[in-house]
Every structure is written in C-alpha cells, then in structure tokens.
Amino acid sequence: MPDPVTVWMVHKGTGRGGVRxxxxxxxxxxxxxxELRTAKPxxxxxxxxxxxxxxxVTRSRGSPVLELKVRTPGLPPMVLFYFVKPPDIYSSAMPNPRFAGASFLVGSNALLADDVAEWARAIRSAQRQG
Structure with a gap:
C-alpha cells in the first residue's frame, strides 16, 4: 500500500479549489x-x-489527477483527487488562464506520474481483494 499522500479533493460540494x-x-x-486549517466547517x-x-478509478490523461466514480452516499458520483493544488483558472490574471492551468498540470504530471499511477494500481488492487 502506498504511503499517505497530500492531495486536494474536488467535487461539486467542495468548490473549484477543493479541500486539502x-x-x-x-x-x-x-x-x-x-487538513483542519484549510477545510470549510x-x-x-x-x-x-x-x-x-x-x-x-482512472487517471486524468497528462495530469496528476485521480478520478473516482463512486456510489458513496452523500457524495456526487465523480470525485477528483489532485496531487498538486488545483490551478485557479477562474480568477487568474494570466492572458490565457486555461492554457496556463493545463500547462501547470502537465508540468506537475512529469514529476508525479509515477505516484499517481501507484495510487491507481493500489486502489484497483484493493477493489479486487474486497
């Protein structure tokens, strides 16, 4: 099993920035x-x-993001786990914030792809054993 890792959980209830x-x-x-200091009450x-x-469980192509399709009561059916802080493309002053956000995720993926893949494999393995 992989060691615990810092992520940002993002779904309809968390807002675009997610919860660390x-x-x-x-x-x-x-x-x-x-993390208590960053979570909403x-x-x-x-x-x-x-x-x-x-x-x-799938990986978002070219980005350090795990996508979970779930049937967990009280949660939306799609939950994302970002292995880096999600880029803020909505209030960015960049000329093309979506491009800048996508570039950031692609660059981060170069460093984190193995970690994200390990988590995806571990979750799939736990599903098979359960």
Missing part, C-alpha cells in the same frame, strides 16, 4: 482526511470510500 488533506488507503477503505470530517462503492 491526506489520502490514505487502509484495507478495503480509501480515506480522505481534510461543513467538510471537516473524514470522507470514507468503501471499495465496494468505488465503480472506477
């Missing part, structure tokens, strides 16, 4: 533990994904 925290794989559970608790509720 720690991703932990324990047996048949994937746990997101938010209504998302301070852990988010636990039972492997039986995870339908699919």
């Amino acid at each position: 925290g720690e991703l932990i794989l324990e047996g048949d559970r994937l746990i997101f533990r938010p 209504d998302v301070l608790g852990e988010t636990v994904f039972a492997m039986s509720d995870v339908d699919r």
Whole structure:
C-alpha cells in the first residue's frame, strides 16, 4: 500500500479549489482526511470510500489527477483527487488562464506520474481483494 499522500479533493460540494488533506488507503477503505486549517466547517470530517462503492478509478490523461466514480452516499458520483493544488483558472490574471492551468498540470504530471499511477494500481488492487 502506498504511503499517505497530500492531495486536494474536488467535487461539486467542495468548490473549484477543493479541500486539502491526506489520502490514505487502509484495507478495503480509501480515506480522505481534510487538513483542519484549510477545510470549510461543513467538510471537516473524514470522507470514507468503501471499495465496494468505488465503480472506477482512472487517471486524468497528462495530469496528476485521480478520478473516482463512486456510489458513496452523500457524495456526487465523480470525485477528483489532485496531487498538486488545483490551478485557479477562474480568477487568474494570466492572458490565457486555461492554457496556463493545463500547462501547470502537465508540468506537475512529469514529476508525479509515477505516484499517481501507484495510487491507481493500489486502489484497483484493493477493489479486487474486497
């Protein structure tokens, strides 16, 4: 199992910037533990994904992002885990903020691709064992 890692969880309920925290794989559970100083008061608790509720795990092509398709009660069906802080393309002063954000993710992926791939493999393995 991979060591816990710092990620940003992003879904409809977190907003575009997501929530920074720690991703932990324990047996048949994937746990997101938010960092208390950056979390909104209504998302301070852990988010636990039972492997039986995870339908699919994929990597966003060319970026350090894991995509989970889930059936976890109380969560939207798609949850993203960014292994770097999500770029702010909506309030950026850059001339082309989407291009700048995409370039940032591609550059970050060059450093983090192996880590993201390891997490994807570990989650799939936990799904098969569960």
